[in-house]
Amino acid sequence: MLDESTIKIVKSTAPLLQEHSQEIGERFYELLFSRVPDLYNMFNQTNQKRGIQQGALAYGVYLAGANIDNLKAIESMVERVTEKHRALGVQAEQYPIVGETLLKAVKDVLGETATDEVIEAWEKAYKAIANIFIETEAKLYQQTEQQPGGWIENRSFYVDQKVKESDVISSFYLKPEDGKPIPSYKPGQYLTIQADIEGEKYFHMRHYSLSDAPNKEYYRISVKREDSQDGAPAGIVSNYLHNEISERDTLSIAAPAGDFTYTTEEQPIVLLSGGVGITPMMSMLNTLVENHSEREITFIHAAQNSNVHAMREHVEKLVKENQNVTSFVCYSNPTEQDRSEHRYDKEGFIDLDFLQTVLSDNRKDFYFCGPLPFLKAINGALKEWGVPNEQSTYELFSPISTIEEA
Template identity: 55%
Template sequence: MLSKQTIDIIKSTVPVLEVHGTTITKRFYQLLFTAHPELLHMFNHANQTKGRQQTALANAVYAAALHIDKLEMILPAVKQIAHKHRSLGVKAEHYPIVGQMLLTAIKDVLGDAATEEILGAWAEAYGIIANVFIETEAEMYKQAEQQNGGWADYRAFRVERKVRESDVITSFYLVPEDGGALPAFEPGQYVSVKVHIPGETYTHIRQYSLSGGPGKPYYRISVKREDEFPNRPGGKVSRYLHEQINQADVLWLSAPAGHFTLDRMDTRPVVLISGGVGLTPLVSMLSTLTESHSDRPVTFIHAAQNASVHALRSEVEELASRASQVSLYWCYDKPTEDDRAAQAFHKEGYIDLPWLQDVVPTKDASFYFCGPEPFMRMVFGLLKEWGVASEDIHYEFFGPSGSLEAAPETTAQPQETASAQG
């Protein structure tokens, strides 16, 4: 337990963190990678370049300071981050390193304003928060390894099939190279894929949602190729997977992780809304709902630019054909003339509230959505405007977590299909 004095000191730094939080976390990562370059094997370099990781850490530090007297308030965020840490291979021995660099970064940025009293309070608070993470992640490692077919760290998987799903998305069907069992996973979870790209100094790790339903003799990931655009580099890992990895090649995977999962105990209607490659965890959820013969009404909405980049359409339609309670809707914001001639979509343009209310029978439902951040921000705003209860709104960020209620940081169009996985 923290003393009242420590709590008061930490809370007094909240306004400072609100202003200088990202500057502190940028300095933190500079210090961390200079002193421990080996940790670059674990981090997504693209998220570092874009500043997403720094912003996510700043938000986490700010939340910890704000709720330092009621740390139970941040436990959901702790579990979400802990899933990512376990998937990446973060271990207890990393936390003292992080604590040391964080305190140094605070001192470097705030200068004399970071008194010994403030640094001492933060050291004490960090120790308690770090222990929460360490204990939570230790239990997750134990569960991942001890479940039937489970394993620790990374396991070799062979590419059984490689299937082109659209102009930009390809699926990889993966089976354990050792021939052993596959552990179950919850629909919506992801795996970390670790690759050694020839010519690269460091290994690269990316997290990809499992796009198939549980219970299959394989895991499937469906990866969007992130091509190079002006002011945006191409995705190293996604292009490597698309261009270099083929049938019979080996990839290294962590055990499934993630908190964005279908609540199978809920019996109410479920609404699955995706944009671009964000459909991958939702297809897993749809597969589970149809293959378990659930009688829950399901509305599946997918937004894409047009049919050429609309992945897994045939599979989703086949799943829906087995269950009369499933309704499908396609929303294209840049349909081709062929799309129009084939009547390949239900709405042209972006999802809006009148249309959403027309195709979704009730707001008393569980809503799950995933996609590019501008798309998710749009969907979140529509659901809040409709009056959907906060506890019924579930979403997943590709990459570092953020807030959909914060001011947008991009001018991208809502249905752009870029993921942030790289």
């Protein structure tokens, strides 16, 4: 238990960390990679170059500090991060060096404001929070290894099929090279790939949502090729998978992980996706249909146009075969053929007016995934409509802690 003085100092200085989160994050990674360069392997280097990762780290620390007297309030953040840590192979012995480096970064950025008293209080708080993460991750490692077909660290899978789903998305059907059973997973979870790419100094690790129902003899991920755009660097691993990985090639993979999945309630469910955010939604949709769920299912997808719209035909097939499934499509930039063939239900973006047009009411469970602007728009629309937080769940591909604060 932390003493009252420590709690008071941490809570009063937490807003400072939020205010300077980007600078603290940048200084932290600069120090960390100079001290332990091998940790480059665990971090998305494209996100580093884009400046996304840096602010997210310090924001997470701020969030923990602001709730240091009520850590139950950050349970969802802890669950999300520990799932990712397990998938990445984070170990308990790495926490002390991270803590030391973080405190040094805070001191460097805040200067005289970060007095010895402040640093000492945050050191105590970090240790308390780190212990929660370490204990949670230890349980996750144990559960992962002990489940039927489970494993820890990485396992070799070969590409049984590579299927082009759109101009920018391809699916990879992965089977274990050792021929042994593989564990099931919850629809909405992801795989973590460790890519050793020729010419790259460090290997790269990426999370990719599983895009099919569980309990198959394969895992399927559907990956968008991230090209360079508006000065942002191209996705290293997505381009590697698209351009260099073929059928029969092998990939090193960590067991399924993730906290984004639907409940088993019978309340109507709405699955909303933007772009490649369709991947976990396909896993959910396929699972619900295969399990003969009687829930009312509404599948709503947004894309630029049919050229980049993955799995369209499959969803249309499910709608025809299942009376409880309906589907709607929004294209922000439809082609002339899209228009002439009426391939979409709305030109533009998903907004509250559209949701209220296609849905009978808001008494449903909403799950949504996609790029950050899409998530913020959907989140805002659902809040405006009065959808309770417990009926609104999202998955964010970037490391930003919340879409409200992004």
